[in-house]
Amino acid sequence: MNEPLPSAAGPVARLIEEFHKLPGVGPKSAQRLTYYVLRAPAAEAQALAQALLDVKDKIVLCSVCQNVTDVDPCRICADGQRDRTTICVVEEPLDILALERTRSYRGLYHVLHGVISPMEGIGPDELKMKELLDRLRSNEVGEVIVATNPNLEGEATAMYLGKLLRALGLKVTRLARGLPVGADLEYADDITLARALEGRQEFSG
């Protein structure tokens, strides 16, 4: 799987190696991407290289919500139409994209850039938690929605934040958890089923 590529010349081997470092890219995909770039017009390669450089040069973290942005504060934080009394806390910038796609949330965000992972040595101080607490000092915010992932580390982070924020007198909510769309009841584990029952809602029909 990891045998050296005897036919690949220096720069080619180097590009394969760089692609291989990317998350989710195996050795085969790295080779395919490299040969794609080799065959592509020079302008396309130029655009790719420039996009890579720009992302490191021009992208910063928003000083308010910690999301990645090219303007500070970011477009969401600067948007006067958004509800400034609600903050939705997420693990990663990509989670904001997913929530924005729903078009059903109009409040602000805060990106933690990770979750509490005791076994990896990641605690509250390694996350953007202090920045969140600083934001909450202004009395504008009334509700914090904790939208960390429903797994062990996401839940631990939500519990930690929940205790901290409730002590400050804030309303703290969690995204409803239950059966994922497309799941069969019979395959659900106990914890998911119990939560689905807890979170049941009245419906008409």
Place this chain on the structure above:
Amino acid sequence: MTLPRLFKTEAIVLRQRKLGEADRILTLYTPTYGKLDAKAKGVRKTTSRMSGHLQPLTRCMVQLARGRSMEVIAGCQALESFAVIREDLQRLSRALYAAELVDRFVPEHVESHATYHLLLDTLRRLAQALDADSVLRYFEMRLLEHSGFRPELARCLGCERQLQPVTNYFSPGAGGTLCPECAGGTAGPRPLSVNALKVMRLLQRGSYNDMARLQVPPELGQEIERHLRSYIVHVLERDVNAAAFIERLRRDALFETIEV
């Protein structure tokens, strides 16, 4: 040990890490096959039927198929999910500490029924006990013993004499106790109170129930924790990551009490 092509085993999920777009690599601990890594395909998708059964600290029944570089999980069913532990940071931080220690102490693919049951008993105790720290101390002492690092607590490791009921010393480097004369002047050994030595001997020789009946005052408990921790760090030649989170919860007074 050569693993069968397809086999079913009970396992406790020790830890997991992301792999590619939607997969995870799980570190499983099994009684018969010891510790092993297994790939869980698609478990990060919201439609995964398996992910809820494979969270860290879950005891589950897994079906494993031999893959190219590691086992692949073909099926799974949670047997005990320890919801009580997951819903309380005090219990959770200790359970993760226990899982991390097992991960660091046990080698891969070595049968170990005794240590498997020690971990399982520890998780069950953490789900019930009011004093989570005593559960951990008992676990640490047993794990050290199972791994061949039983600390000496009867004699002085310098002069071989029986220890007198005075403040003696505990030396992580020597692997146990030193009398005041033998410890004199050297930097490593830390003072070991008479009561701490008594409790540590009970941890080593007694049953868990003996320990649970004992009411250990917080200060004494912390002295024992420091001695065992320094010995474990010495043996592993590294810090235990999860210990920092336990410390952190202690500092945030908010989280002091166990929720029942």
